[in-house]
Amino acid sequence: MTSQTPSMARRRPQLPLTxxxxxxxxxxxxxALVLHGGGGPATVSGIAAHLSESxxxxxxxxxxxxxxxxxxxxxxVAALADVYLDLLTAAGxxxxxxxGSSVGGWIAAEMAARADAGRVGGxxxxxxxxxTVDGHPMTDFFALDxxxxxxxxxxxxxxxxxxxxxxxxxxxxxxxxxxTALRALAGDPYMHDPTLSARLADIAVPTLVLxxxxxxxxxxxxxxxxxxxxxxxxxxxxxxxxxxxQLERPEATFGAIDAFLAELDD
Numbered sequence: 485m486t487s488q489t490p491s492m493a494r495r496r497p498q499l500p501l502t503x504x505x506x507x508x509x510x511x512x513x514x515x516a517l518v519l520h521g522g523g524g525p526a527t528v529s530g531i532a533a534h535l536s537e538s539x540x541x542x543x544x545x546x547x548x549x550x551x552x553x554x555x556x557x558x559x560x561v562a563a564l565a566d567v568y569l570d571l572l573t574a575a576g577x578x579x580x581x582x583x584g585s586s587v588g589g590w591i592a593a594e595m596a597a598r599a600d601a602g603r604v605g606g607x608x609x610x611x612x613x614x615x616t617v618d619g620h621p622m623t624d625f626f627a628l629d630x631x632x633x634x635x636x637x638x639x640x641x642x643x644x645x646x647x648x649x650x651x652x653x654x655x656x657x658x659x660x661x662x663x664t665a666l667r668a669l670a671g672d673p674y675m676h677d678p679t680l681s682a683r684l685a686d687i688a689v690p691t692l693v694l695x696x697x698x699x700x701x702x703x704x705x706x707x708x709x710x711x712x713x714x715x716x717x718x719x720x721x722x723x724x725x726x727x728x729x730q731l732e733r734p735e736a737t738f739g740a741i742d743a744f745l746a747e748l749d750d
Contacts, residue, residue, distance in 0.1 A: 494606075497566060501545075501567070502544065503545075506536040506539075506541050506543070506553075507535065507536030507537070507539055507541045508538070508540045508729055509540070510517065514540070514542070515542065515580050515581070516530045516542070516582070517541075517544075517566075517572070517582050517592075517705070518531050518543045518580070518588075519546075519584040519589075519592050520545075520546065520549075520585060520586075520588045521584075521587040521588045522573070522663070523586075523662070524545070524662055525544075525550065526548055526714050527586075527728055528543065529584060531730050531738070534738045535581075535741075537583070544568065544571075547567075548664065549662050549665055549668075550664070551617020551658060559669065560588070560677070561670060561677060562621065564591055565595045565598060566598070568595055572603055577604035578602050578605075579602065579603075579604075580604050581605060582595055583607075583610070584608070585611065586701075587612075587613060587669070587670055587675075587731065588612075589613065589614070589632075590614030590670070590675075592607055592712075593612060594680065596689060596691070604689050605689060606745075607691040607714075608693075608694065608741055608744065609692070609710065611694070611695055611699050611701070611702060612705065614675070615681040616678075616681070618708070619647075620705045622675050622702050623662050623702075624699060625701060630646060635700070637701055637726050638726040638727070638728075638732060644731070645684050670724075684713035684714050685714070688716065691714045692740065692741070692744040693707060693719045694719070694727040696720065696721075696725035696739060697722070697723050698725060698726045699725075699726045699727045701727045702725075704721060725737075732748075737747065
């Protein structure tokens with residue numbers, strides 16, 4: 485089911501959000517918020533479906549993606565993190581599991597660092613971005629052509645390469661719109677917030693940082709450094725996977741998340 489849910493206007497204008505709600509009935513104690521990266525909500529649909537077997541799952545489409553509206557004031561990741569925190573607060577959700585992939589991992593980490601006590605119960609960052617790490621520069625995603633995106637993003641690029649000439653006009657338009665939204669939120673400074681690295685120490689909830697060993701957008705060394713900045717974080721490498729391990733190695737990715745959830749329940 486997809487619903488249009490207005491975010492709470494806490495020093496911000498009201499913003500309708502497109503959110504897919506799946507899984508256990510509304511009111512279920514455990515709720516997960518699953519946040520996509522630049523590729524859009526389809527890149528995390530498998531995660532949402534898996535988690536939906538045991539909890540209520542909210543999967544927003546970030547404003548500006550897939551043809552949705554993005555107001556001019558929504559111009560950085562911190563603002564979007566606040567929008568989603570408003571959403572959780574308005575709905576009365578507590579002890580929420582945040583799961584974010586790529587830029588979604590950045591948003592999730594920002595939320596966990598900013599959240600009121602008790603709002604977030606756990607954090608899963610999958611090949612997230614949002615900081616700079618000496619010796620491990622991020623690849624300029626915007627400079628890559630379609631072949632480059634596949635080569636840098638996947639362990640098996642031939643399996644996931646999409647020939648731009650095979651796209652429909654509608655698909656091309658959607659991809660351009662998604663990249664425009666990504667540039668607006670994370671293009672300057674490129675894919676990071678200069679203040680976030682230090683603020684990751686404010687994250688007090690159990691955290692799992694998953695990383696594809698073959699990620700060349702943000703390397704495994706970058707991922708380890710990301711995890712080291714979060715006091716309660718554990719780093720886990722997903723073998724034979726790149727920037728989106730949930731697509732290349734779903735069983736390994738879901739297994740790692742399930743083990744993490746079991747630890748939260750202990």
